[in-house]
Amino acid sequence: MTSDMILPFYQALTADVTALAAQATVPSTDAVQSIRRKALERFTAMGLPTLKTEAWRYSNIQRYLKEFPYELLNDAAPVAPTVAQQAAIPELDCYRVVLVNGRLQADQSTLPEGKGITIGAMSAYADAPGFVTYFNQQHHLETESLAQLNTALFADGLYIELAANTVLDKPVHVIHVYSCTAHSFIQPRHLWVLNRNAAATIIESSVHPETTAVAFANSVVETIVQENAELWHYCVQQGEDSFREVSTTAAQQFKDSRYHHFSVTLPGTPFTRNNTSVALNGSHTETNLNGLYITNKHQHVDNHTFMDHIMPDCNSNELYKGVLLDDSNGVFTGKILVHQEAQKTNAFQQNNNLLLGSKADINSQPQLEIYADDVKCSHGFTAGQFSEESMFYLRSRGIGEEAAKALMVNAFSHDITDAIHVPALQHFLQEQIAEIMNN
Structure with missing residues (x-):
């Protein structure tokens, strides 16, 4: 904790719990305010991650946090439509959602409409059934200090809820625009709920307009995939030199559901940390985590995954591949936890890397923790040229x-x-x- 105190913005974070919680755009219900206060208390107790924090032993985030006096940015500065267009994917027929610093830009978005489809700003749906039931209920978030910081300070984000038997006819492309005039620490928060038999494809990408100001995004996405629902979730990360990112995705799956998550990190952003956790809360689920990271220059990319097998008869597959150029370095930490009740689990994990730079480096820690005796589990790691x-x-x-x-x-x-x-x-x-x- 001592090193945290030298960071000016850290002092501001912990100075006044009540004032910080009051920054919320989401309606100040007693439940939301209580969640915020508890989250900030947890963050204050844990502090910022350091190299002594086991899950961060290879990623020195404080190097990036103390390089500038960051401001806590909650506003969305106006940006031209051409900025979001930079993230467009050619020939992609899709709905489009544009968020500026986590705030929905309705005039630049094309949202799906129809019975059973709810999509809009989190601030408009804090009393929605999905929000009330699922917001901040993923227990994996409690162990991540930066996720707790996000819970305490988020101003807005994207809320999606699909009613039972609702299937989106084409992908939703979520474009995150991070725009600031001073070095800023930004906290977007999103909640996506797919009810029974629903299905959707969501593609995330981001853009940061060229500027001398550094944007540091600390985002959290909670996804709920209910019984027999299916979600394809793609995250494409390709930022500028003046952008840093910690991206946390926490998914919950229920009986017979399918969740496919792709994380693709390309050159550009100096520091990227992806925390991806999946809680398999129902039997006969299928989970696929796929990651590809291509790094160059002095880029640092850290992928931290947690596959939590809670119920029996579930299948998970995890494949992460890295191509490391120049002096870049990567980190992969993948944990599979099989609870005693999770008999007949089938879990696979593999991390393969190509080291193509003279000083390129990879630290990989595949992990298995198994308490059931009728399982098929394997993990592996390779690195070479x-x-x-x-x-x-x-x-x-x-x-x-x-x-x-x-x-x-x-x-x-x-x-x-x-x-x-x-x-x-x-x-x-x-x-x-x-x-x-x-x-």
Whole structure:
């Protein structure tokens, strides 16, 4: 805790609990205010993560937090529609949601309409059944100090609820615009609820207009996938040098549900931390976590996952792949926890990495914690360079070294990109990967 005290914004965070909780845009119900106060108390007790915090031992977030005196930004500065357009995915037929610093921009958004579809600003739906029932109920968030900070200070975000048997006919593209004139610490909060037999595809991407001001986003997404519902959730991270991000996704699944999560981090942002946790609260669920990170320069990307098998007869598959260029470094920590009641669990986890920079580095910690005796669980980790035989094969057929590397990275990442079920997004990412490797 001592090192926290040198951070000016940390002193502001803990100075006045009542004043900070009062910043809420969400209606100040007694329940919400109580949640905020308890969250800030937990954050104050835990403090900011340090290298002595086990889950952060390879990621020095304080290096980035103390480089500037951050302001706590809750406002949405006006931005031109052309800014959000920078995140558009060619040929993607979709609904579009534009958020500026977590606040919905209705005039720039095209929202789905129809019976059973609720989508809008969190501040407008704090009394909605899904919000009342599920907001801040994911217990995994309690162990993350920055998630507690978000709970205490969030001003707004995106609320989605699909009624039973509601299926969205095309993807929802959520574009996060982070715009500030001074170095800012931003706290977006989102809650997405899919009720029984509902289905949706949600694609997240972000854009940060060029500026000398640094935006640090500390976002939290809670997703609820009820009985026999299905959610495809894609997160595409490609920011600027003046952007830092901690992204927390906490999902809950119930009986017979399916959740597919893709995290794709591309070069640009110096510091990215992704916390992804899934609580399998019902039997016969299917969970797929897929991650691809391509890093360059001095970029640092940390993926921290937690697969919590609570009920029996569930399947989970987790595959993360990294391509590390230049002096960049990556971290992967993946934990699978199988409770005693979770018999007949089938859980797979794998982390594979290509180290293509002379000083590129990866720290990987795959973990299994099993208390049931009738399970099939495995995990693994690899790190290496290109196969010399494969390179020789391509070079001997007249393919230049750089082109050969691009082809091999494309083949390496194929397991991830091929699993994307939105053709326009799949094509876009494949083009982005090729462009990165050809530059």
